[in-house]
Amino acid sequence: MEKLTAKKIARHPDVVWREETEIRDKILEVLKRGEDDSSVSEQGTVSLVISGTIYQLNLLGGEIWKLSDGSLAVEGIADSLSSTFDIEKEVLLEDVKEFVVDLLAKGWLIYKDAL
Amino acid sequence: MSRGIGAVSHYKKPQKGLASSPILVNWALTNRCNFSCSYCYSRMEKNDELSRTQAQKVLKILVDNNVLFLNVGGGEPLLRKDLFELAAYATQLGLNISMNSNGYLLDKSAALMVKKAGFNNVGISIDSHEARAHDELRQMPGSYKRAVKAIKFLKETGVKVFISSVICRINFKEFDKLVSFAKELEVERINLHNYKCSGKGFTNKDRLDLKPDEWSDFYRRALIVQNKSKDMDIAFDDPILALLKKDKRNEARNPIGRILVKGSVCGKLTLYLKANADITPCGFIPLRIGNLLKDDFKELWAASPVLQSMRNKTPKGKCRKCKQYEDCWGGCTARAFAAGGDFNTPDPHCWYNPDGSIKLKKSKRSTQ
Numbered sequence: 001m002e003k004l005t006a007k008k009i010a011r012h013p014d015v016v017w018r019e020e021t022e023i024r025d026k027i028l029e030v031l032k033r034g035e036d037d038s039s040v041s042e043q044g045t046v047s048l049v050i051s052g053t054i055y056q057l058n059l060l061g062g063e064i065w066k067l068s069d070g071s072l073a074v075e076g077i078a079d080s081l082s083s084t085f086d087i088e089k090e091v092l093l094e095d096v097k098e099f100v101v102d103l104l105a106k107g108w109l110i111y112k113d114a115l
Numbered sequence: 116m117s118r119g120i121g122a123v124s125h126y127k128k129p130q131k132g133l134a135s136s137p138i139l140v141n142w143a144l145t146n147r148c149n150f151s152c153s154y155c156y157s158r159m160e161k162n163d164e165l166s167r168t169q170a171q172k173v174l175k176i177l178v179d180n181n182v183l184f185l186n187v188g189g190g191e192p193l194l195r196k197d198l199f200e201l202a203a204y205a206t207q208l209g210l211n212i213s214m215n216s217n218g219y220l221l222d223k224s225a226a227l228m229v230k231k232a233g234f235n236n237v238g239i240s241i242d243s244h245e246a247r248a249h250d251e252l253r254q255m256p257g258s259y260k261r262a263v264k265a266i267k268f269l270k271e272t273g274v275k276v277f278i279s280s281v282i283c284r285i286n287f288k289e290f291d292k293l294v295s296f297a298k299e300l301e302v303e304r305i306n307l308h309n310y311k312c313s314g315k316g317f318t319n320k321d322r323l324d325l326k327p328d329e330w331s332d333f334y335r336r337a338l339i340v341q342n343k344s345k346d347m348d349i350a351f352d353d354p355i356l357a358l359l360k361k362d363k364r365n366e367a368r369n370p371i372g373r374i375l376v377k378g379s380v381c382g383k384l385t386l387y388l389k390a391n392a393d394i395t396p397c398g399f400i401p402l403r404i405g406n407l408l409k410d411d412f413k414e415l416w417a418a419s420p421v422l423q424s425m426r427n428k429t430p431k432g433k434c435r436k437c438k439q440y441e442d443c444w445g446g447c448t449a450r451a452f453a454a455g456g457d458f459n460t461p462d463p464h465c466w467y468n469p470d471g472s473i474k475l476k477k478s479k480r481s482t483q
Contacts, residue, residue: 007395016184016211017183018138018181018183019181020134020135021135021181022135023135047134047138049183049184050140051348052348052350054138054384058258
């Protein structure tokens, strides 16, 4: 976990991806209105294409993905997200860690120094 | 996972209609072809092809709408003299471009041009491990030899090569030999396409298409071959594979667990462009929903009644009784439409028997 905290996180260059901007905007609108509509809020905001298979990330996952540009470690990513998400910082950090560990294991995210 | 926005599974099997625009567009860049394959869906197309400037405009529109992948085909795309120029332009715009070709015109110099233009991969059509069967299906003597040569040239230049094969009555019993042949050629992947009854495929369906039980048998064997293959990807996505979901032997590699949407991907993740930029949901559904150069692409994607009805199907016939409908969504919409003129009728390849259980024919064939 020490390594994870210190190292900057990057997206694997072989992953082709895009943001689903309109879907993200729709989700943010629903959340801003305080509505609990999971049919909207659980939609994917970032699409990843990996070896011909398409995956999607939900809002928080998508935001973490976008911030994984090699300039930040997990704490920096959590800090950046705290302005968008009204969640306790410790809870947010745990979410980011869990997501990053999972995607590092899949090889979709990598440590920047591995590039 | 803790609470908070997004505190659900971060990546998941998403639901229908989740893409803001198509992720992949297949474009029949030209209808001209040097072959006349027995099942060709586009051989009878008569529409004009675009000028280079118009084609570049199409590429720009695709990029502006965040399309990630473009696969060019036809016809035979290498018959377009400006193919490499267009491909280089697409690459420069950021599109991931690939091509399907019969390989006949792909000599060493063309292979170098493919590499230089930035193609990610090229699919070469080979339908049988035997030259005679391939040439007969493609109706072009010598085509097998040229396709194999094309693969070698492409590999020498470092381009990723896939083999594309249409599964039909001529090759389905010995598809495992075709897979072994693909391995000998050291290609990255073999795509086993299911037979579609469109264009010449419709005319020749009685001679070439399989019966539902034969499709069941083929897929069961193909899943076993796929499970055993470590050194080459074997791809054969088909919505009716959901019928084999209960088959424990195949569960681990059943593509259903890996795909983004249920049923056909056409109109949900992908679209098809004709040579004149007319848009259809896929190459096998002859319903024009608009034209990329004349209509608002985003608007069509979001609101086209044809696409909407493909995304929101209502089960008819035996689909109403089938417990796998939730996963297969009536199978391939193009096949259903070709058979009954209705997106909602059952896929004619489906082997589900409402009077009994799903028919899972046991294969006696040794598969490799």
